[in-house]
Amino acid sequence: MHEDQEWVNQVLNGNKQAYAHLIHKYKDRIYALLLRMVRHLGMYVSPTFASYVSSFVSRVSGDLGLKFAAENGFNTAVNQSVSDQGYTLRVKDIVADSARLVITYTLEDASGNPLDDQYLHYFDGSKIYLADKVGNVLSELPEDHELGQGYGDITFVLDEWPKDEDIVVHFDVHEIGVRDPKPVNFALQIPVNIAESKQAATTIPVQNVFTSPQGIRFSFDQVMYAPSATRFEITTSVTDESYERERQLVHEMEGDDADFTMDDSYRFSYRIVNQAGEVIAASERGEVNSGRTLYFSPTYPKGENVKTGTIQWKTAIIPGEPSETLTFILDEIEKEERADFAISIRPDTLLQSPISKTNEETGDTYTIKGLKKGIYPGTNEEIWVMTIEGNLKIWDMPSWILSDGTGKRYEVTPDYTTMTVRHTKEGEILKQNLFIKGMASPPEELSLKLKTYKKRYTNIEWKVPIPSQK
Structure with a gap:
């Protein structure tokens, strides 16, 4: 995870794009959970035992x-x-219930007082998960983990409830605290009967389908009304035509042996409005507890679905009044596009005269600042390090192809441990080092070609009336 330190720093600084890109890149709930956690760490004040409100109903009144x-x-x-x-x-x-399972806990000291730091570890040997009564794992990671004064809430989301009416919450925790971790050995199993919860949910098919001009297919599949939340389920994928077009472009740019999938090539933003046109929930939560969004959770593709980027999205909101009428609105698609942008470099002149060039397609400007010898981290391999600065319109961590005047290509790897993308009024300010292998000495001329860039498409105008609970 050390390669993502800058991404985490960007999240700590409030960069929502960095948060979304990091989660989307790794398709792993643990990254999402860790990033949600860090937003809370600065919110702690030292609680007393009396600050914990024992009545669950009173505490969750919001x-x-x-x-x-x-x-x-x-x-x-x-x-x-x-x-x-x-x-x-x-x-x-x-x-x-059918929308979520929420566990409220507290960590206490020997006197029974809640600890300042309520963080429970569930990775690196620790686990918190759901299983059926014979031990089959139903959900191996929480969907969310919220911390408050003297308590924590852990949320699980199941794709579907098991046939069995009894599930078991398992705690196998060996460390607590994030600022000053403490070793512990907590083993606890808590059975939960979900018979009434399953009966209380109502699922209504929607089956509203839309294909964007960018080649992304959206299917609003269904809405589920449960006691604690209203959940919408959406499936997205890349059309066959778009997939084939992208595959050909990648092979033309990177060769026939280039890896190619569409599972990390797009994301989207939405909002949900009521009958008065007021936004009551959206894909961007903003500040914690703003609006009624509870989660926006993707299930990423496996097997053949990786090729077409098929993703199942579950988004849940806090229920409103029964008379409320809601509409889903697709606001924006952010899609990775193949770039047609290259910078010609004469290495012998870089120190005296850095090279700058603007991508006319995006308005992004890149400056090659220098090229020097270095050592690849963790090895004694001699490499060259190229330093790049950029001013970008959309937050990104670009990848490149480097070749010489004869067309020979060199292996290029971004140094994620030193890369920064800083949000400013002037744009997203990039600082990036590239590790270059296989180049004994710089040739007279190099060409640095950008692989992809991100483009946002708005004014999509796909609206889905959400059927009311019957």
């Missing part, structure tokens, strides 16, 4: 979905605990 679910019997007061090394994990409550 989340009307959880409040409604709890008031209608979908909340289980657990109050089970396990202790080790003078610390206690106490699971207070669990809310479970």
Whole structure:
């Protein structure tokens, strides 16, 4: 994860594009969870035991979905605990319905006071997961992990509920705290019966399909009304024509042996409005707890679906009044496009005169600042390091192809440990080093070709009326 340090730094600085790109790049919930966590770390004040409100219903009053679910019997007061090394994990409550399962816990010291740092580890040997009663894993990672004063909320999302009516929440935690981690051995299993939860959900098919001019197919599949949340399910994919066009462009640019998939080539933004035209939820949450968005969760492709970039999206919102009428609006598609942009470089003149060039397609400007010898990290291999600065319109970490005047190509790898993309009023300011292998000495002329750039498409005008709960 060290290669993503700059991405994490950008998230800490409030860059939503960095947050979305990092999650989308790795298609792994753990990155999303870690990034959500860091937004909370500066919010802590030292709590006292009295600051923890024991009534679950009172504490979640801001989340009307959880409040409604709890008031209608979908909340289980657990109050089970396990202790080790003078610390206690106490699971207070669990809310479970078809949209989400939310676990509220507190970490306490030996005197029973909530710790300042409520972070529970569930990676690097620690696990928190859901299984059925015979041990089959149903969800291996939480969808969300929110921290508050003296408590934490862990949210799981299931693609579909198991046939069995009993599931088990497993805690196998060996470390707590993020600022000053402490070793522990917490092992706890909590059964949850979901029979009534399954019966309380209503699923309504929608089947509204749209294909954008950019070759992205959208299918708004269904809406599910559950006590704690309303969930929408959308499937996206790349059309056959778009896939074939992109495949040919990649092979022309990078050769027939180039790896090619479409699973990391696009993302989209949406909003949901009510009958008055007011935005009640959107794909960009903004500040924590703003609007009614609960999660926007992709399930990324496997097998053959990787080629066409087929992604299943689940987005959930806090329920509103029964009389509310909602509409889904697709606002924007951000798509990775193949670039037709190259910079000619004469290495012997770089130190005296850096080379700048603007991509007319995007308005992005890149400057080659220097070329010097270096050592590849972790090895003794001698390499060359090229330094690039840029002013970009859209946040990005560009990749390049480097060749000499004869067409010979050199292996180029961005140094993610030093790369920065800083958001300013003037644009996204890029600083990037490229590791170059296989070049004994710089030739008289080099060509640095940009592989892709990101382009945003707006004014799409796809609207889907969301059927009301019957």
